[in-house]
Amino acid sequence: xxxxxxxxxxxxxxxxxxxxxxxxxxxxxxxxxxxxxxxxxxxxxxxxxxxxxxxxxxxxxxxxxxxxxxxxxxxxxxxxxxxxxxxxxxxxxxxxxxxxxxxxxxxxxxxxxxxxxxxxxxxxxxxxxxxxxxxxxxxxxxxxxxxxxxxxxxxxxxxxxxxxxxxxxxxxxxxxxxxxxxxxxxxxxxxxxxxxxxxxxxxxxxxxxxxxxxxxxxxxxxxxxxxxxxxxxxxxxxxxxxxxxxxxxx
Amino acid sequence: xxxxxxxxxxxxxxxxxxxxxxxxxxxxxxxxxxxxxxxxxxxxxxxxxxxxxxxxxxxxxxxxxxxxxxxxxxxxxxxxxxxxxxxxxxxxxxxxxxxxxxxxxxxxxxxxxxxxxxxxxxxxxxxxxxxxxxxxxxxxxxxxxxxxxxxxxxxxxxxxxxxxxxxxxxxxxxxxxxxxxxxxxxxxxxxxxxxxxxxxxxxxxxxxxxxxxxxxxxxxxxxxxxxxxxxxxxxxxxxxxxxxxxxxxxxxxxxxxxxxxxxxxxxxxxxxxxxxxxxxxxxxxxxxxxxxxxxxxxxxxxxxxxxxxxxxxxxxxxxxxxxxxxxxxxxxxxxxxxxxxxxxxxxxxxxxxx
Numbered sequence: 001x002x003x004x005x006x007x008x009x010x011x012x013x014x015x016x017x018x019x020x021x022x023x024x025x026x027x028x029x030x031x032x033x034x035x036x037x038x039x040x041x042x043x044x045x046x047x048x049x050x051x052x053x054x055x056x057x058x059x060x061x062x063x064x065x066x067x068x069x070x071x072x073x074x075x076x077x078x079x080x081x082x083x084x085x086x087x088x089x090x091x092x093x094x095x096x097x098x099x100x101x102x103x104x105x106x107x108x109x110x111x112x113x114x115x116x117x118x119x120x121x122x123x124x125x126x127x128x129x130x131x132x133x134x135x136x137x138x139x140x141x142x143x144x145x146x147x148x149x150x151x152x153x154x155x156x157x158x159x160x161x162x163x164x165x166x167x168x169x170x171x172x173x174x175x176x177x178x179x180x181x182x183x184x185x186x187x188x189x190x191x192x193x194x195x196x197x198x199x200x201x202x203x204x205x206x207x208x209x210x211x212x213x214x215x216x217x218x219x220x221x222x223x224x225x226x227x228x229x230x231x232x233x234x235x236x237x238x239x240x241x242x243x244x245x246x247x248x249x250x
Numbered sequence: 251x252x253x254x255x256x257x258x259x260x261x262x263x264x265x266x267x268x269x270x271x272x273x274x275x276x277x278x279x280x281x282x283x284x285x286x287x288x289x290x291x292x293x294x295x296x297x298x299x300x301x302x303x304x305x306x307x308x309x310x311x312x313x314x315x316x317x318x319x320x321x322x323x324x325x326x327x328x329x330x331x332x333x334x335x336x337x338x339x340x341x342x343x344x345x346x347x348x349x350x351x352x353x354x355x356x357x358x359x360x361x362x363x364x365x366x367x368x369x370x371x372x373x374x375x376x377x378x379x380x381x382x383x384x385x386x387x388x389x390x391x392x393x394x395x396x397x398x399x400x401x402x403x404x405x406x407x408x409x410x411x412x413x414x415x416x417x418x419x420x421x422x423x424x425x426x427x428x429x430x431x432x433x434x435x436x437x438x439x440x441x442x443x444x445x446x447x448x449x450x451x452x453x454x455x456x457x458x459x460x461x462x463x464x465x466x467x468x469x470x471x472x473x474x475x476x477x478x479x480x481x482x483x484x485x486x487x488x489x490x491x492x493x494x495x496x497x498x499x500x501x502x503x504x505x506x507x508x509x510x511x512x513x514x515x516x517x518x519x520x521x522x523x524x525x526x527x528x529x530x531x532x533x534x535x536x537x538x539x540x541x542x543x544x545x546x547x548x549x550x551x552x553x554x555x556x557x558x559x560x561x562x563x564x565x566x567x568x569x570x571x572x573x574x575x576x577x578x579x580x581x582x583x584x585x586x587x588x589x590x591x592x593x594x595x596x597x598x599x600x601x602x603x604x
Binding site: 041042043044045047054057060061062063064065066067068071074075076077078079080081082083086087103104106107111 | 272273275299301303304305307308309311312313314315316317318319321323337338341345347447448449450451452455456457458459460461
């Protein structure tokens, strides 16, 4: 019998700690498919970040170094500069990449470090218990914005992918979602493109993935999935913001 | 061996290259900028990488990344910059990642000034960042030692999987002295390369990390680090000891303070007084045993530092009251002449100390 569906080789066969309805597992699978597709598992060094994302070192069958909160673009720079032949994978959440690690991601991107960055945006600090993130939507109630995020107090949710797309060092920048089968297919394509940017040494490839955190949103999985479409996508538009095919930057 | 006449900072940079360090990550700050300036010129030609990072925080984390792949790498800075690096140093210590960090001390607290100081003794020898850890701290007193101890820092860092720090200051970094540039043996096998990240090719995946959430795992990890610290203290403690049998007083100082103190000690000896000199070379591990020996004889000790009193606490802990410990401190912005320290020595010898 021909097998048409199975676990990607790069994904370890263990139960995950993720909450029911959380999209990290889905995203892990797509990333593992990309690792397998490009045949880089044995060449990959992952730079884990801080938050729910840190457990990438339990779930991907690759070498991983843990980074301080927000610093994985700097850690990955150190790995890549001293091992240019390796494939370096980053997997960061919104608090990690878009708040405490803003300087590190912007400058790694600006230097054109050939890294692949998976940026999971679920509009909330997940692991610490649902505090306001830089990506929290206006009006969204969190444990540190109990009256709802107010722009005069907290500013607007940050659109980091649009910002990074402005930088010459970024070869690929896209925002995708994983709430529907159609979006999943596009997300997979974008993740593959972000891998290709590094494989072809064109610069940084990054994908922002709109995803759910039912636990901290106080929703069930289905409601959370719907929220991505009704609230997040209208503010965080999906699409490819940067795609530079040539290696003219270098 | 090449002979040259070099600034202390350049001696460190040259030593790093001799030690096979091809990767440098840093951020400009006075008075250490000669190090990145030199290496930015040299490393690209050697197939290495020089990265001027966006911040001190980024540069220590780049060091962490390179170190996790077993590559010799270095970062350097000066006091305020070293404060910013403490997060990364703590993670490196927790993840047992080797790497060399150079602190060409200026003065604090805060922005302080750019003059020589030894105000970072506590920060360096107590770990510096969060958590229960130590780093190896080497304190050169000459340009030659800036070179020699940098090479040692790389070896010890690899041998024990621990960050090593060079603790010098503006004076040592900026002054020129003759230098013998020797080449160390490279590629020493310390018998524990199975942690290095190279990509999981034909083997189980590896993880370099400091997060331990399992019941009792972190306590076990901390005890394992403590055992390692003990091993380092037993095997790697270094001091320059020049104490006559009949010493009436032992002067102790490290780094540039030790140079000034040494001149004062020599003068006292020329005048017929038996004065010893004990210069810690490793500030952590601290050469406590040498002080215990002084304490056993009850010989008084004078600690001289370019701060308001930091190493003197370690001296007092070591002698446990067996010797009278005096202190002579010079906070930043002022350097004592040897005569001032000589006067202090004389006061103690004559029993006139206030």
